[in-house]
Amino acid sequence: MASALRARLRRSKFVPDEFVPIRRLLAPCIAPRVLRDLLKFITGQHTSMQKILIIGATSAIAEATARLYARRGDTLYLVARNEERLAGIANDLAIRGAHKVETAAFDILEHERHRALLERAAETMDGIDVILVAHGILPDQAACEKDPERMRDAFEVNALGTMSLLTLVANVLEAQGSGTLAVIGSVAGDRGRKSNYVYGASKAALHTFLQGLRNRLAGQGIKVITIKPGFVDTPMTAAFEKGPLWAAPETIAAGIVNAIENGRDVVYLPWFWRLIMLVVGTIPEPLFKRLSL
Amino acid sequence: MRLAGWGRYPSSEVRVTAIRTRDDLARTLRQANGPCIARGMGRSYGDSSLAPHVIDLRRHDHFLNFDSDRGTIRCGAGATLAALLDIVVPRGWFLPVTPGTGFVSVGGAIASDVHGKNHHRDGSFADFVESLLLMMPNGELVTCSSEENAELFHAAAGGMGLSGIIVDAVLKLRRIRSSFVDERIVKTSDLHDTLACLDEHGEATYVVAWLDANKRGAARGRALVMIGEHAQDDDFEVHRKPHARIPFDLPSMCLNSLVMRLFNALYYERIRTRMTTRRTHYEPYFYPLDRLRDWNRLYGRAGLLQHQSVVPRTSAREAIEELLSCVATSGLGSPLSVLKALGEGNQNYLSFPRAGYTLTMDFKRSDTALALMGRLDDIVLAHGGRMYLAKDACMSESTFKRSYPAWEVFQTVRERHGALGRFSSLQAQRLGL
Numbered sequence: 001m002a003s004a005l006r007a008r009l010r011r012s013k014f015v016p017d018e019f020v021p022i023r024r025l026l027a028p029c030i031a032p033r034v035l036r037d038l039l040k041f042i043t044g045q046h047t048s049m050q051k052i053l054i055i056g057a058t059s060a061i062a063e064a065t066a067r068l069y070a071r072r073g074d075t076l077y078l079v080a081r082n083e084e085r086l087a088g089i090a091n092d093l094a095i096r097g098a099h100k101v102e103t104a105a106f107d108i109l110e111h112e113r114h115r116a117l118l119e120r121a122a123e124t125m126d127g128i129d130v131i132l133v134a135h136g137i138l139p140d141q142a143a144c145e146k147d148p149e150r151m152r153d154a155f156e157v158n159a160l161g162t163m164s165l166l167t168l169v170a171n172v173l174e175a176q177g178s179g180t181l182a183v184i185g186s187v188a189g190d191r192g193r194k195s196n197y198v199y200g201a202s203k204a205a206l207h208t209f210l211q212g213l214r215n216r217l218a219g220q221g222i223k224v225i226t227i228k229p230g231f232v233d234t235p236m237t238a239a240f241e242k243g244p245l246w247a248a249p250e251t252i253a254a255g256i257v258n259a260i261e262n263g264r265d266v267v268y269l270p271w272f273w274r275l276i277m278l279v280v281g282t283i284p285e286p287l288f289k290r291l292s293l
Numbered sequence: 294m295r296l297a298g299w300g301r302y303p304s305s306e307v308r309v310t311a312i313r314t315r316d317d318l319a320r321t322l323r324q325a326n327g328p329c330i331a332r333g334m335g336r337s338y339g340d341s342s343l344a345p346h347v348i349d350l351r352r353h354d355h356f357l358n359f360d361s362d363r364g365t366i367r368c369g370a371g372a373t374l375a376a377l378l379d380i381v382v383p384r385g386w387f388l389p390v391t392p393g394t395g396f397v398s399v400g401g402a403i404a405s406d407v408h409g410k411n412h413h414r415d416g417s418f419a420d421f422v423e424s425l426l427l428m429m430p431n432g433e434l435v436t437c438s439s440e441e442n443a444e445l446f447h448a449a450a451g452g453m454g455l456s457g458i459i460v461d462a463v464l465k466l467r468r469i470r471s472s473f474v475d476e477r478i479v480k481t482s483d484l485h486d487t488l489a490c491l492d493e494h495g496e497a498t499y500v501v502a503w504l505d506a507n508k509r510g511a512a513r514g515r516a517l518v519m520i521g522e523h524a525q526d527d528d529f530e531v532h533r534k535p536h537a538r539i540p541f542d543l544p545s546m547c548l549n550s551l552v553m554r555l556f557n558a559l560y561y562e563r564i565r566t567r568m569t570t571r572r573t574h575y576e577p578y579f580y581p582l583d584r585l586r587d588w589n590r591l592y593g594r595a596g597l598l599q600h601q602s603v604v605p606r607t608s609a610r611e612a613i614e615e616l617l618s619c620v621a622t623s624g625l626g627s628p629l630s631v632l633k634a635l636g637e638g639n640q641n642y643l644s645f646p647r648a649g650y651t652l653t654m655d656f657k658r659s660d661t662a663l664a665l666m667g668r669l670d671d672i673v674l675a676h677g678g679r680m681y682l683a684k685d686a687c688m689s690e691s692t693f694k695r696s697y698p699a700w701e702v703f704q705t706v707r708e709r710h711g712a713l714g715r716f717s718s719l720q721a722q723r724l725g726l
């Protein structure tokens with residue numbers, strides 16, 4: 001009887017709709033992770049294809065993550081500014097095994113187009129399981145100190161633009177009643193340092209925004225994950241001397257997929273950054289202000 | 294930043310430009326004022342991928358096309374062989390030639406014209422390159438193959454990145470019926486036995502001998518000869534065991550002669566009978582060391598030197614005897630040594646393989662080891678052999694020019710295409726290229 005039901009559910013293309021009421025009902029009493037696994041088990045979804053929207057898909061970390069999903073045969077919807085590079089990445093992901101890859105050009109600063117973009121993505125894929133927000137810039141700190149315009153630009157892209165998009169994303173997921181939102185922040189957002197406090201402050205704003213969003217959506221089966229990578233060897237950081245603390249985008253990508261799968265809240269990648277930032281966070285300000293970190 | 298090859302010697306202070314697209318590359322080349330060299334995974338051992346200006350192509354690794362009917366794949370030069378196999382193996386295709394690690398880029402494999410355990414039968418990597426897209430110093434793109442712009446093709450394949458930057462390549466693949474390999478291991482008792490065994494199995498697809506180079510006396514040259522054929526069982530599993538990583542540089546005294554002798558003796562003695570057969574997945578079969586990421590750190594901060602030479606068949610036995618005894622008298626040990634037969638070479642100007650036997654030995658880098666490399670080079674040269682440029686970190690200019698007679702033609706072709714002086718590595722400067 002149970003297996004027949006399971007088989008029937010597995011055959012039906014996409015089941016969550018029927019489960020939204022159950023999920024809502026059970027959410028307060030069962031840990032979301034357990035509930036999700038339970039629902040996945042019943043529906044057989046643990047093996048099924050996922051629908052993934054990636055914002056800022058040309059970033060090194062986003063691309064490495066997309067490759068992991070492609071290999072599993074998932075459906076991807078990629079958006080970024082550079083259409084030409086997006087097309088190359090989409091073609092590559094299809095060869096790597098993605099079920100389907102769609103792309104759309106997008107600029108984080110064109111707020112008025114965000115709504116249409118999200119609608120189109122949800123419509124094209126028939127729902128969204130995972131949204132990964134990975135766009136961002138690393139502003140030149142020295143330039144930001146001289147020119148307030150540069151400082152504002154960094155905030156427009158990393159903080160305001162992202163938060164504006166996330167406002168719409170949250171509503172889409174809320175209406176859908178399911179999904180995971182993962183956003184790439186940075187360890188730099190945990191404490192302001194003279195070497196990159198503009199970047200850090202923009203990420204800190206994002207972190208706090210995500211905390212609130214997580215709180216708001218927690219009861220509805222929607223997960224909000226803050227990803228905080230440490231030093232990553234990407235074109236964005238090409239100019240930096242690399243040391244033992246540096247990680248490859250592929251390592252970060254594996255951590256992101258893992259965090260999404262396990263529904264974590266705040267993830268430091270690689271894990272040891274949680275310890276580093278714990279220590280950095282405990283240094284008293286009178287001492288910290290004299291340090292050169 | 295400070296950069297080195299896989300052997301971690303020598304290292305050099307370099308400027309790195311990471312490129313992702315052809316436009317990036319063209320722009321970088323137009324703006325470059327000094328000599329530059331392309332670099333992929335940095336798996337050549339010495340200074341082949343070092344120059345004052347290094348162009349990092351690791352992120353130019355997109356697959357452009359995979360024709361699973363014809364068995365051809367087109368990809369950016371930065372794509373690794375491991376990533377390529379992940380795509381093609383489940384569809385019943387394999388690389389016709391693969392070196393001992395999957396963590397090399399396609400561009401690097403072509404520029405070094407790498408070979409594998411099947412060279413005696415199938416040839417080297419560049420023999421299966423259908424066509425190449427090269428970028429010249431002025432940013433111009435040139436397609437070349439053994440038919441089209443053949444001269445440039447033969448200068449680029451095996452040309453150590455000195456004739457143009459490999460942007461994309463179209464590779465021909467080989468049909469397989471399984472992702473597993475049927476392996477036979479023959480235990481040989483001395484060098485004579487080992488060479489005879491390599492010849493006896495000359496018809497097999499994959500043949501390689503792991504040599505106990507630390508054994509002295511009558512049993513010198515004893516080996517495990519590993520013979521492999523692709524299985525036929527329609528099992529295309531792409532399984533992967535988790536990788537271990539060497540997290541730090543081992544104190545360099547850890548790899549002493551006692552440890553090496555013990556490891557080699559145990560490795561040899563783990564096979565009890567003359568002939569053993571087993572079925573192995575392609576990953577552990579072709580890439581046993583890939584399980585251990587950053588294994589070069591086992592050699593400590595000093596790094597390692599690898600000596601790979603080829604000697605012609607006629608005097609192979611004497612040459613290898615001489616090489617082994619030269620190592621023995623130096624008091625240094627080689628933790629890992631490999632011997633295999635090579636088939637005829639190809640037309641590429643600087644490709645390493647030629648008919649004979651190739652011996653590979655690893656040494657922990659020290660002044661003694663560097664001096665030993667020179668003596669080994671002399672022995673190889675005296676027997677009419679040569680050293681592999683992808684492994685080289687210290688060969689002299691005269692040794693190189695005597696053993697690679699086509700170097701002058703290579704230079705002419707480079708000059709004709711404006712590559713001379715624009716693409717250069719520390720190795721090229723050392724070798725007078």
